[in-house]
Amino acid sequence: xxxxETNGLPAPLAAGAxxxxxxxxxxxxxxxxxxxxxxxxxxxxxxVALRLYWRTEGKGTQDVDVVTEERFEAPGRDDRRPFDFPLxxxxxxxxxxxxxxxxxxxxxxxxxxxxxxxDLVISPTGxxxxxxxxxxxxxxx
Amino acid sequence: MTRLQPRGGGGxxxxxxxxxxxxxxxxxxxxGLLGVYGIGRDIWRGTRTYGWQAAxxxxxxxxxxxxxxxxxxxxxxxxRWRGSTYRGDRLRPSYSGSSDxxxxxxxxxxxxxxxxxxxxxxxxxxxxxxxxxxxFRDAFWLLVPLVFVAIGGGGLVMMVRxxxxxxxxxxxxxxxxxADAKPGKGxxxxxxxxxxxxxxxxxxxVPFFLLPALEAWQSRDWAEVPATVLSSEVGVHSGDDGSTxxxxxxxxxxxxxxxxxxxxxxxxxxxxxxxxxxxxxVERYPPGTETVAFVNPEDPASAVLSRDFRGDWLIAxxxxxxxxxxxxxxxxxxxxxxxLKQRREAGIEAWRPTGPGEPESGELAAGAGPxxxxxxxxxxGKMALAIFLALFWDGIVGLFVWQWWKGFAAGQTxxxxxxFLIPFVLIGLLLLVNVPYQLLASFNPRPVLTLPGDRLEPxxxxxxxxxxxxxxxxxxRLEIVCRGKEAATYRRGTDTRxxxxxxxxxxxxxxxxxxxxGSAELHLPEGTMHSFDAPHNKIQWSLSLHGTIDRxxxxxxxxxxxxxxxxxxx
Numbered sequence: 001x002x003x004x005e006t007n008g009l010p011a012p013l014a015a016g017a018x019x020x021x022x023x024x025x026x027x028x029x030x031x032x033x034x035x036x037x038x039x040x041x042x043x044x045x046x047x048v049a050l051r052l053y054w055r056t057e058g059k060g061t062q063d064v065d066v067v068t069e070e071r072f073e074a075p076g077r078d079d080r081r082p083f084d085f086p087l088x089x090x091x092x093x094x095x096x097x098x099x100x101x102x103x104x105x106x107x108x109x110x111x112x113x114x115x116x117x118x119d120l121v122i123s124p125t126g127x128x129x130x131x132x133x134x135x136x137x138x139x140x141x
Numbered sequence: 142m143t144r145l146q147p148r149g150g151g152g153x154x155x156x157x158x159x160x161x162x163x164x165x166x167x168x169x170x171x172x173g174l175l176g177v178y179g180i181g182r183d184i185w186r187g188t189r190t191y192g193w194q195a196a197x198x199x200x201x202x203x204x205x206x207x208x209x210x211x212x213x214x215x216x217x218x219x220x221r222w223r224g225s226t227y228r229g230d231r232l233r234p235s236y237s238g239s240s241d242x243x244x245x246x247x248x249x250x251x252x253x254x255x256x257x258x259x260x261x262x263x264x265x266x267x268x269x270x271x272x273x274x275x276x277f278r279d280a281f282w283l284l285v286p287l288v289f290v291a292i293g294g295g296g297l298v299m300m301v302r303x304x305x306x307x308x309x310x311x312x313x314x315x316x317x318x319x320a321d322a323k324p325g326k327g328x329x330x331x332x333x334x335x336x337x338x339x340x341x342x343x344x345x346x347v348p349f350f351l352l353p354a355l356e357a358w359q360s361r362d363w364a365e366v367p368a369t370v371l372s373s374e375v376g377v378h379s380g381d382d383g384s385t386x387x388x389x390x391x392x393x394x395x396x397x398x399x400x401x402x403x404x405x406x407x408x409x410x411x412x413x414x415x416x417x418x419x420x421x422x423v424e425r426y427p428p429g430t431e432t433v434a435f436v437n438p439e440d441p442a443s444a445v446l447s448r449d450f451r452g453d454w455l456i457a458x459x460x461x462x463x464x465x466x467x468x469x470x471x472x473x474x475x476x477x478x479x480x481l482k483q484r485r486e487a488g489i490e491a492w493r494p495t496g497p498g499e500p501e502s503g504e505l506a507a508g509a510g511p512x513x514x515x516x517x518x519x520x521x522g523k524m525a526l527a528i529f530l531a532l533f534w535d536g537i538v539g540l541f542v543w544q545w546w547k548g549f550a551a552g553q554t555x556x557x558x559x560x561f562l563i564p565f566v567l568i569g570l571l572l573l574v575n576v577p578y579q580l581l582a583s584f585n586p587r588p589v590l591t592l593p594g595d596r597l598e599p600x601x602x603x604x605x606x607x608x609x610x611x612x613x614x615x616x617x618r619l620e621i622v623c624r625g626k627e628a629a630t631y632r633r634g635t636d637t638r639x640x641x642x643x644x645x646x647x648x649x650x651x652x653x654x655x656x657x658x659g660s661a662e663l664h665l666p667e668g669t670m671h672s673f674d675a676p677h678n679k680i681q682w683s684l685s686l687h688g689t690i691d692r693x694x695x696x697x698x699x700x701x702x703x704x705x706x707x708x709x710x711x
Contacts, residue, residue, distance in 0.1 A: 029709055059640055060629030060678040064318055065490070089709050090705075090706030092706060096642060096680075097627065098629040099629055104317065106317055113315055114315065114316040124668075131669070134645065
């Protein structure tokens with residue numbers, strides 16, 4: 001577990017990694033998401049979970065929703081576990097003038113907080129949808 | 142891609158900030174504990190009087206003493222206990238007087254000189270007695286220091302937990318998903334916040350407005366007696382937000398052969414802004430004025446000079462508003478949380494918009510019958526909204542206009558106030574005009590839009606049919622447009638704002654012919670976004686219908702559409 005990313009921080013800080021099969025980060029709705037997670041923690045964790053979630057970014061107050069949470073049984077201080085679950089029908093990853101919706105995976109330990117995070121794209125086109133205003137239109141409030 | 146985000150305590154600056162917070166919390170805790178000790182000791186001593194034995198006391202002397210604006214009833218009495226005579230002056234534990242002189246006179250009437258009354262003697266120390274036992278309602282003051290203890294102690298516990306939450310002092314990275322890890326989390330806090338609002342409204346509204354209003358209503362049967370004004374002045378009460386004023390008048394009157402004094406002008410208590418109105422009242426009652434007081438025959442120490450309502454009663458609207466907002470907010474929060482829970486239990490994601498096509502209302506299969514779209518606002522709803530807005534806005538602006546008018550009538554026009562009021566009054570006039578406009582619009586032909594029962598998805602083409610109930614012939618021109626909008630809600634200062642941005646605009650109909658009924662094809666682009674409904678961020682699809690009518694309010698209706706993500710192929 002020497003290759004866990006620690007952003008140059010000295011041990012024994014929490015560190016973790018999320019590895020998705022084939023290094024893929026863009027998915028179609030309903031596709032399966034598989035891979036493995038690794039972590040190294042300074043203390044024995046009460047629990048470790050991988051969360052699939054979406055969040056909004058942009059002008060509005062941030063909304064976050066956890067869609068799937070997989071809790072790993074009897075997690076060790078230095079451990080590695082596989083994961084595999086289906087992706088939902090929506091919402092799609094998109095980016096507009098006011099709102100951007102981002103999908104993500106987050107590895108969370110207690111104690112320890114978030115030990116690894118990664119962003120995903122879920123869309124029928126395989127890319128984030130771009131919402132462009134019609135020509136000659138400006139925003140209103 | 143993996144990220145690890147360290148977050149420490151912020152170095153030296155973070156330490157200073159934490160130390161300062163701890164210091165403040167310790168001070169709050171210490172002040173609270175001191176208060177709890179002081180009031181708790183009074184409660185303990187007071188409750189002991191309930192173990193004392195009944196005796197008879199003879200009143201020797203009484204008097205009313207003014208001390209820093211408070212009136213205190215002083216009494217001296219004697220009692221005999223097992224052959225010995227003792228003398229005391231305690232009315233009851235914790236008694237220290239009242240700002241209302243009537244209370245002192247009420248006590249004087251209850252304990253006349255020479256009377257033999259019941260009292261309570263400590264059998265273990267018979268030199269200790271009291272005329273009245275402890276009042277348990279005084280124990281409510283304990284809540285004040287307890288709030289300090291809760292803030293100080295709770296804050297310290299929270300800080301310790303946060304430190305521990307970091308893993309034995311290690312800096313923890315808070316998860317992005319922390320806020321949503323537990324659905325419905327925060328509902329209790331929000332409900333408690335709204336209930337606090339309601340409690341504040343009731344706490345002020347009941348004792349300061351509701352009970353006085355009830356007393357004013359009951360005072361129709363009170364006795365009218367001659368009264369002499371002893372002193373009168375405008376009381377000035379300095380506060381953080383400027384001074385407030387009260388009518389401080391003291392008068393004497395006789396009832397049933399006994400003289401009383403009262404300091405109540407009317408049933409309102411406390412002070413408020415507006416010096417002139419109080420000064421005008423004081424001017425009517427200079428010292429020595431012979432006037433009339435209204436006396437409660439069941440409690441002759443209770444009297445007022447005026448039973449009329451005055452403008453200051455309008456302040457009662459503020460605690461009423463607090464109560465309405467508090468109760469309404471708590472109810473809406475609970476209903477929303479319950480609905481969210483039901484949706485989650487039914488396996489429906491939080492982001493799915495409600496309305497036609499929502500899975501919980503029965504997912505529409507291909508080939509199902511046509512479905513009628515519901516307008517966002519019914520004519521009755523528009524009318525009710527117009528009336529509410531006009532009443533709300535013009536009610537508040539009206540109070541200021543009334544103040545302005547009083548100044549204008551007295552020849553004291555305030556130029557700044559006039560300029561300040563102009564835009565508010567103009568908006569108020571527009572809102573007023575909107576009421577008859579909506580009334581006329583409610584007689585318009587009502588549009589009926591239908592869609593085929595198929596699920597509406599990006600890339601789909603559906604036929605939208607329209608018709609009207611009522612005289613559709615009056616519509617000269619018809620326009621139906623499908624729009625997709627982003628709506629983002631955010632806080633700026635104390636305001637909550639929502640910005641919208643149109644990202645799709647598809648014109649279905651724009652015609653001056655055949656306006657009464659017809660159909661048009663709606664094609665949603667392949668790569669567009671479906672409907673999305675999060676608490677602060679939304680993607681909203683709708684059909685907007687505009688019908689132009691000559692010399693009459695136009696038909697304007699919006700029909701929300703529920704665009705679903707494409708169904709996953711099995």
